[in-house]
Amino acid sequence: MNVNSKPVLEEPKTVFFAPISHPSPGSVGKTGTWRTHKPVVDLDKCTGCLICWLYCPEDTIIRLENDKVSIDYEYCKGCGICAHQCPFDAIQMVPEG
Amino acid sequence: MVVKTLTGNYAVAYAVKLARVNVVSAYPITPQTTIVEKLSEMIEKGELNARMIRVESEHSALAAVYGAASAGARAFTATSSHGLLYMHEVVWWAAGSRIPLVMAVVTRAIGPPWNIHVDHQDILDQRDSGWIIAVAQENQEVLDLTLQAFKISEDPRVYLPMMVGLDGFILSHTTAPVDIPDQELVDSWLPPRRQPYIIAPESEVVMGNIAPDEDHFMMRYSMAASMEAAKKVIEEVDKEYGEIFGRSYGGLVECYKCEDAEYFVVIMGSWAGDAKKAVDTLREQNIPVGVVRIRFVRPWPREKLLEILSGAKGVLVFDRAVSMGSTGILFSEVAQTLYPLNISLKGLVAGLAGVDVGPSRIEAEILKFIKQAEEGAIYTPTEWILPEKYAGRYPSSPKEVIAK
Amino acid sequence: MTVNIKRIPKKKFLMPGNAACPGCPETMGMRYLKMALGDNFVMVIPAGCSSVIQGIAPRSGIYAPILNIVFAAGASAAAGMKAGFESIGRKDVEVVVWAGDGGTGDIGFQALSGAAERDDDILYICVDNEAYMNTGIQRSSLTPYGAWTTTTWTGKREHKKNIPLIMIAHGVKYVATASVGYPTDFIAKVKKASQIRGFKYIHLLAPCPVGWRFDPALTGEIGQLAVKTGLFPLYEYENGKFQLSPLARRYKDPSNRVPVVEYLKLQGRYKHLINKPEEIKKIEEYIESIWYMIDVLEKAFNPKEEARKLLGSL
Numbered sequence: 067m068n069v070n071s072k073p074v075l076e077e078p079k080t081v082f083f084a085p086i087s088h089p090s091p092g093s094v095g096k097t098g099t100w101r102t103h104k105p106v107v108d109l110d111k112c113t114g115c116l117i118c119w120l121y122c123p124e125d126t127i128i129r130l131e132n133d134k135v136s137i138d139y140e141y142c143k144g145c146g147i148c149a150h151q152c153p154f155d156a157i158q159m160v161p162e163g
Numbered sequence: 164m165v166v167k168t169l170t171g172n173y174a175v176a177y178a179v180k181l182a183r184v185n186v187v188s189a190y191p192i193t194p195q196t197t198i199v200e201k202l203s204e205m206i207e208k209g210e211l212n213a214r215m216i217r218v219e220s221e222h223s224a225l226a227a228v229y230g231a232a233s234a235g236a237r238a239f240t241a242t243s244s245h246g247l248l249y250m251h252e253v254v255w256w257a258a259g260s261r262i263p264l265v266m267a268v269v270t271r272a273i274g275p276p277w278n279i280h281v282d283h284q285d286i287l288d289q290r291d292s293g294w295i296i297a298v299a300q301e302n303q304e305v306l307d308l309t310l311q312a313f314k315i316s317e318d319p320r321v322y323l324p325m326m327v328g329l330d331g332f333i334l335s336h337t338t339a340p341v342d343i344p345d346q347e348l349v350d351s352w353l354p355p356r357r358q359p360y361i362i363a364p365e366s367e368v369v370m371g372n373i374a375p376d377e378d379h380f381m382m383r384y385s386m387a388a389s390m391e392a393a394k395k396v397i398e399e400v401d402k403e404y405g406e407i408f409g410r411s412y413g414g415l416v417e418c419y420k421c422e423d424a425e426y427f428v429v430i431m432g433s434w435a436g437d438a439k440k441a442v443d444t445l446r447e448q449n450i451p452v453g454v455v456r457i458r459f460v461r462p463w464p465r466e467k468l469l470e471i472l473s474g475a476k477g478v479l480v481f482d483r484a485v486s487m488g489s490t491g492i493l494f495s496e497v498a499q500t501l502y503p504l505n506i507s508l509k510g511l512v513a514g515l516a517g518v519d520v521g522p523s524r525i526e527a528e529i530l531k532f533i534k535q536a537e538e539g540a541i542y543t544p545t546e547w548i549l550p551e552k553y554a555g556r557y558p559s560s561p562k563e564v565i566a567k
Numbered sequence: 568m569t570v571n572i573k574r575i576p577k578k579k580f581l582m583p584g585n586a587a588c589p590g591c592p593e594t595m596g597m598r599y600l601k602m603a604l605g606d607n608f609v610m611v612i613p614a615g616c617s618s619v620i621q622g623i624a625p626r627s628g629i630y631a632p633i634l635n636i637v638f639a640a641g642a643s644a645a646a647g648m649k650a651g652f653e654s655i656g657r658k659d660v661e662v663v664v665w666a667g668d669g670g671t672g673d674i675g676f677q678a679l680s681g682a683a684e685r686d687d688d689i690l691y692i693c694v695d696n697e698a699y700m701n702t703g704i705q706r707s708s709l710t711p712y713g714a715w716t717t718t719t720w721t722g723k724r725e726h727k728k729n730i731p732l733i734m735i736a737h738g739v740k741y742v743a744t745a746s747v748g749y750p751t752d753f754i755a756k757v758k759k760a761s762q763i764r765g766f767k768y769i770h771l772l773a774p775c776p777v778g779w780r781f782d783p784a785l786t787g788e789i790g791q792l793a794v795k796t797g798l799f800p801l802y803e804y805e806n807g808k809f810q811l812s813p814l815a816r817r818y819k820d821p822s823n824r825v826p827v828v829e830y831l832k833l834q835g836r837y838k839h840l841i842n843k844p845e846e847i848k849k850i851e852e853y854i855e856s857i858w859y860m861i862d863v864l865e866k867a868f869n870p871k872e873e874a875r876k877l878l879g880s881l
Binding site for chain 2: 649
Binding site for chain 1: 572575577579582583584587588589592594595623624626627655750751776782783784785787788
């Protein structure tokens, strides 16, 4: 038997700054401001195939009820992969501003 | 309690077993190798319920035990000399992560040329890293310190890794009777592993991504604060260990015949035994000299040294490691500590690469120092005790070589 | 094992607002990793782009617990973590190394080889963007012939080190190649690997818009073209058996391959050689040598009948 089989998490008892983080959005801020072009979804053309959602490197494509999609503009960096991969030409990259 | 005749390396292995370590990883290097051999044997015989990772390098050895410790396991590694130097970046990484961990360092010279004999260059090279660093004098202390290392490192006031130094061959391969405490007693004294966080699916902890510079700065600050807190923990652990197991060593430093001493030798490691013998001889001649043996290099026992040495007429530091271009490493530590005191101070670099010094030479150096100090306060940061083969042919201070 | 996109749960697999460049193949890969493994895994990340992608503490942009570790210690730290989990009774936690090509084939190779030889129960994923992108596009041993980098201004003179082949030579349990251009293929391979106990290696090609000099919208397409040109064959080696992945099988026949120029011309890193037929020829010869090797592997790692059948089809 190993009496030390379970480690105990115990709060440090000195001033303690540990190099610790937790997964959470916006670790470098609202990256939507990086965009020069923004993807615009044409829901009439969108078939809900989810190809754009699969290829999106940012997890900024939002799956709607019927798996049609919308864009999380707060964080989308505007790379254009979704528009390029869409088999139905349902996403257009439109200049910002 | 069982008394066995053990090498220093086996004393380490028995302590690791008593601590019920979960994961061991190491890479062979002389004179550390028999620690790992013994632990492998214990694990394969089922005497120690632990995982052994037989890695391909020291860099991996420390990374592996550090990974295991981050997952919540009590982990241990051992190395020496170039192995320790090869680990160096992981040494820093582990300390900065605040993950409790224990490593034995069998102290050995650094090349070139190849040399497997003792000096303290390897372990003292790690002194800025954030590890608690202790060095033992003899085999019993090796076992006791290794066991204590787990308690100190895992204390929530500390949460820093700890390395235990033992002198290559002089301790690592020389046998001496060692009391091995009862497992039940150790179990009742050493609590289950504690650590500030684990990296696991449910904790969602991410260790070590980029932090704002100010926070990074404060991480260093908090390590310094924990080092200060560790001083108290070390003294506590030494005291309670004495009450339970019958052996205390004085905590951060050991004092030998210090009470009425006017002159002091500061020394660390196994040759402190030689210094004690020299002091015994000098005491017979009524010369008031004592030995302050440094047990912990980090945290540096500043307050304790000031307290012990405040009435001293002179302090003679023996160094088995040198900071090239400066002085012996302990000397510079002692000198900055004793800055407020106006006393004679001398640093001797000796015993590098395993060159023997011995009690009679230490005795002669003490007498010489006292004579110099009695003639008027001296401050001699660095003199070298040259090997007999070369003594007399070269000046004892490298500075004089240039003068000529 | 096939992966149905529609069946992948509607949830987050990456934290948006991370520090990855637009069109980053690594964040694509990280999403697929989590799609394949769910929640019961930890990542070990040696220095590289993925160290930076996480962004600034106390937040992290990768949706997983992570042990960041020094450059050379990805595989060894992961081996230790796995042993640590097992030693405290947590055998189910998957430990995944996520390392770049430098952390895998250069500075991290010793630790990788050690863990592979010991058959440590970890999943090692090399995210190969073919240079030290994080430090500013310096050549690695996995940079391909001819590619411009900031330390090979006139193009690298040596071919890419074949790490997956070296891993096969270690005799590990599982080796696979994958490309971010084919997400479901990669997801299936990660899923399969996670069910195998022992050492698993997946080499994920990760076309980098910044370092390869292409429009970030093309990351997926270039990942596909690498396969379609025959430059980067997709295959699996599993318990002594070698097989081409279904979607890559057709490129064994040179007539089915897209001319490699189509791949090269999209990338600025090949701009200096695109009009030099002798340079293009060298790359074409390299492709031939890769497929010759594939043929040898298929014969070497398959039962004799199978090998004869394959020979007949050539």
